[in-house]
Structures are given as structure tokens and as C-alpha cells.
Amino acid sequence: MSLSNEDKACLRSVWKEIGPSWPEHCPDAIYRMFLSFPSTKTYFPNFDISPGSPQIQAHGRKVADALNKAVEHIDDMPAALSDLSDKHSQELRVDPVNFKLLKHTMLVTMAANYPEILTPEVLLSLDKLMEAVSRVLISRYR
Amino acid sequence: MVHLSNEEKAAVTSLWGKVNVEETGGEALGRLLVVYPWTQRFFEHFGDLSSPSAIMGNPKVKAHGAKVLASFSEGLNHLDNLKGTFAKLSELHCDKLHVDPENFRLLGNVIVIVLAHHHGHDLTPTVQAAFQKVVAGVAHALGHKYH
Numbered sequence: 001m002s003l004s005n006e007d008k009a010c011l012r013s014v015w016k017e018i019g020p021s022w023p024e025h026c027p028d029a030i031y032r033m034f035l036s037f038p039s040t041k042t043y044f045p046n047f048d049i050s051p052g053s054p055q056i057q058a059h060g061r062k063v064a065d066a067l068n069k070a071v072e073h074i075d076d077m078p079a080a081l082s083d084l085s086d087k088h089s090q091e092l093r094v095d096p097v098n099f100k101l102l103k104h105t106m107l108v109t110m111a112a113n114y115p116e117i118l119t120p121e122v123l124l125s126l127d128k129l130m131e132a133v134s135r136v137l138i139s140r141y142r
Numbered sequence: 143m144v145h146l147s148n149e150e151k152a153a154v155t156s157l158w159g160k161v162n163v164e165e166t167g168g169e170a171l172g173r174l175l176v177v178y179p180w181t182q183r184f185f186e187h188f189g190d191l192s193s194p195s196a197i198m199g200n201p202k203v204k205a206h207g208a209k210v211l212a213s214f215s216e217g218l219n220h221l222d223n224l225k226g227t228f229a230k231l232s233e234l235h236c237d238k239l240h241v242d243p244e245n246f247r248l249l250g251n252v253i254v255i256v257l258a259h260h261h262g263h264d265l266t267p268t269v270q271a272a273f274q275k276v277v278a279g280v281a282h283a284l285g286h287k288y289h
Contacts, residue, residue, distance in 0.1 A: 028267070031267055032267045032270055032271070035267045035268060035270070035271040036267075036270055036271045036274040037274070051267070104251050104254075104255075105270075107255055108254060108255055108258040108265070108270060109258075111255050111256075111258040111259040111262065112258040112259070112262030112263075112265060113262065115259050115260075115262060118259055119194075120172060120173045120176040120177065120194045120197075120198055121176065121194045123173060123176070123177050123255070124176055124177045124194070127177050
């Protein structure tokens with residue numbers, strides 16, 4: 001399940017096109033997650049969850065920045081995402097099942113906004129990327 | 143049973159009316175086999191699955207995907223009784239095909255991704271949420287008769 005050299009090459013190339021505008025679209029992925037998987041809202045009890053909510057915008061950008069960092073440091077994600085990993089294990093403690101839900105809505109959002117880029121091969125690499133990031137984030141859970 | 147509001151039912155029906163079921167089925171099954179290669183375990187008799195392009199171009203994959211999505215499509219006409227509609231298929235998938243129901247959830251999500259890919263503007267967050275209920279309901283119905 002780990003990223004092969006082909007995955008990394010694909011992701012570096014694809015991220016040149018997706019990365020710069022991803023912070024604009026990522027909030028949509030968060031919003032889609034709240035709508036499609038209502039249990040995910042339990043982690044954001046104080047959020048305004050209406051479309052275009054400033055909190056969703058801000059959070060979406062935060063998640064996009066983390067994904068950017070992951071691709072930038074694709075050969076050493078555990079080190080690059082170490083602080084985020086600590087935060088998820090000590091403070092946020094999001095149940096691991098939810099990472100797959102956000103992964104799905106991120107992929108849906110990418111497919112909708114970058115249809116020419118989201119070939120089956122690219123979808124495979126992006127899916128693996130997000131699984132790799134999720135593994136890092138939950139790596140210190142117990 | 144899936145609980146969709148009238149607006150959600152209308153949204154699902156409206157988008158589905160634009161879908162080429164045959165092509166979308168082939169594409170969805172193909173992408174499932176590419177992105178989650180362990181799912182190929184059920185299709186060793188399909189011939190060449192050696193690369194993404196082989197998979198996506200494989201005529202048996204396309205035909206089977208079309209068949210699967212036609213069945214899913216029929217389910218959309220019976221959202222109030224998915225368990226009844228898919229009872230026989232559920233037994234078949236358990237007793238004869240031995241398919242882990244997790245695969246139904248995986249395919250359901252791939253179908254949603256393909257919808258986003260081809261109908262990005264129409265698959266708004268609200269429409270997606272309605273479809274997520276549908277694919278979850280179909281997956282649940284297909285797993286219902288397992289024992």
C-alpha cells in the first residue's frame with residue numbers, strides 16, 4: 001500500500017496542476033463531507049456549517065496546506081507531518097474511520113474540478129497519497 | 143430502506159437521467175479494479191487486467207460493469223424497498239459469488255466519483271449527499287441476506 005516511485009512521480013507531476021488551486025476547492029470537500037457523512041460534524045460542534053461558512057473556508061485551507069506539505073515532502077512524510085500527527089493523537093483524536101470519509105469527498109471534489117487530470121491511474125495515486133497521510137496522522141494514536 | 147426527501151429523490155432522478163448507464167458502469171468497475179486491485183480477485187477469468195489501460199479497455203470489464211450498473215439503476219426505481227429488490231442478488235453474492243460486502247461500499251463510492259468526473263456541475267454537495275444515501279442503501283441491501 002505504500003507509495004511506489006511511480007506513484008510519487010505521478011503525484012509530483014499532477015500536484016503542479018492541482019496544488020496551486022486546491023486551497024480554493026478543499027473547503028468544498030469539507031462541506032461535502034459534512035453533508036454526506038453527518039457524523040463527521042461531531043468533531044466540529046461550534047462550526048457554522050452553512051455553505052461558504054468562513055470556518056469551513058479556513059479549515060479547508062488548513063487541510064489543503066497539509067496535503068501540499070505532504071506532497072512536497074513525499075519521501076519523508078512522518079517527519080514533515082510530525083506536529084500534525086501529535087496534534088491528532090493528543091488533542092483532536094479523530095476516529096480513524098473518518099479519514100476515509102474525507103478522502104472520498106476530496107477525491108470527488110478533485111474529479112469534479114480537474115476531470116482531465118483524474119484518470120484511473122491518477123485516482124489510484126491520489127487515493128494512496130491520502131491513505132499514506134492518514135496513516136501518518138494516526139500513527140501515534142496508541 | 144433509504145430515507146430521501148422528495149427534493150433528494152428528484153435530484154437523484156434528474157442526474158441519473160443524464161447518465162449513460164452502460165458506459166458509466168464499465169468505467170466504474172474499471173476504476174474499482176485499478177484503484178483497489180485486490181478486487182480483481184473476483185475477475186481472474188476476465189483476461190488481461192495487467193495494467194490500468196488493459197483494465198479500462200477490457201471488454202468483459204465493460205460488459206460486467208454495464209450489467210452491474212443496470213441492476214443499480216433498477217434499484218433507483220425502488221428506493222422504498224431496496225432490501226426486497228436486491229434480496230435474490232444478495233443471496234447470490236453470498237452463497238455463490240462469495241463477495242465481501244465491503245466491495246459494495248467501495249464500488250458505490252467509485253460510482254459517485256465517476257458521476258463527479260462526468261457531471262461535476264450537477265453533482266453539487268446536496269446531490270452528492272443524496273447519492274451517498276442511495277449507494278449506502280444499495281450496499282446495505284446487497285449485504286442483507288448474508289449469513
